[in-house]
Amino acid sequence: MVSDPRCPECNGKVSSTATWCMHCGVDFERPIDADSGQAVRDRHDGRGGYAASADDGESNATAVGLVVAVVGLVTLPFVTPPGMTLFYVTAAVVAGVVAGSQSSLAAAASKGGLALAVAPLVLWALSLVVPGTGGFSVGSLVPALAYAIVVSSLARSIG
Known part of the structure; x- marks a missing residue:
């Protein structure tokens, strides 16, 4: 005591x-x-009771990484240029790994969310150079930008 x-x-x-x-x-x-x-x-330390107990700097962020990867697998197909299935699956897994490698739950959600936010922009840029993926389309950039803005805003508000 x-x-x-x-x-x-x-x-x-x-x-x-x-x-x-x-x-x-x-x-x-x-x-x-x-x-x-x-x-x-x-x-x-200024944090609420739940935040202090749930995110003490020693948290295992693997579960958050899994959630980030699943969210990416579900949402990225809607903002990815056609023919980029392998690439968006890879991007979702990488975002999950980034989240899972963090030391706290808040950092996992923040960093994983930012990695997920950047993914459609990277996929759009890749579609310019990878043959058979639909090529250049400014129309496919609009949903990617909207997705990046929404997801990065959510990630910043968490972290």
């Missing part, structure tokens, strides 16, 4: 979010736990 945090200088009770002691006036990085004698580890 963790006791009340204490000032490392005078041992007076302080808040876990305090940056100075109201008893002796000393500034400190973190208060000291009375039981262990160690610095209190970010009891309150």
